[in-house]
Amino acid sequence: MEKKRKAVALYSGGLDSTLAIKLIQNQGIDVIALHFYTGFCITETKRRRGEKKPDGTPYMNPALKYAAKYGFKLEIVDISEEYFNIITNPKYGYGANINPCIDCRAFMYRKAKELMGELGADFIISGEVLNQRPMSQHLQAMKTIEREAGVEGLVLKPLSAKVLPPTIPEIKGWVDREKLEGIVGRSRKRQLQLAKELGIDEFEQPAGGCCYLTDENFARKYMEVLSTENRITREDLYLLTIGRHFRLPTGTKVIVSRNEGEGNFIKGLKKNYWYFEPIGKGAVAIAKPIEERALTEEEKKMIADLVARYCKTGEGDKINIKIVAPETQQEEVIQGQRLKEETLESWRV
């Protein structure tokens, strides 16, 4: 009897990757879904911080949610440690913002190949659709990604298989190519029809931009750090995912929370950064001078004024602000005066 074949799938939790898995499972193949955590997935980052959606409900990881709903075996693969080099030094450059999609996909495929070996799988599947996205899903880019990752012939894309060259699982007859799809382009019409046919009655709406790296504001803040500080660290990169960012005229960076979830996260960073909190209700902040030095008295006053600006309680313009020094955790209280909008805007990144 022929061995039962097994595949690993790149799984985002979106409709396309859900359909891809279903199509392959329906051909009697055992599929293990792999969900890669890069550290820059917007929903997952907010979920981990305990932030709430505008309607008050918690964020959910779509891969966890839909793998549970549709009974997929799921492995979460944390690649955030190794991912830093890809963002700062991508061989194939960036897309419209700082999204290194070709390097990123190649990295995920390399990891998927490693896991394929460990899990005893025979090939890889992906929900990619030919010509759906500008940077990584046209034919030439797909070929480059697969060559870079050393997975040529091993990646089956069930949604576009009929318009792509046959892969090893099709050539060897493990998968019937005729039962796969030939979708091309950005229209979702066939995917929605297929969802009905395959019993996928609930799925994530394609929100566009589930990755911070494709976000224009994130890219602008990233470039600002590079041009002002001439370098960027892994920690700087993660800090770009939270808060309102300001640059004082002295060069010191200040990050102010925008909601309770971010406030709690920022509080957790006070061992490493200068920390500012109003005596009363309102946003909290951390500050980081460019060089390794203490904040000057003048800077403390500037940041206290900035934090006072976001304080929701207190009469009048003057608000007491608690400052905690990094490491020593020594506390002091100074008076801040709500900052004028004009100054605030001139510091905003």
Ligand code: SF4
């Ligand atoms: S959008 Fe690009 S950089 Fe972000 S996870 Fe997807 S492929 Fe990677």
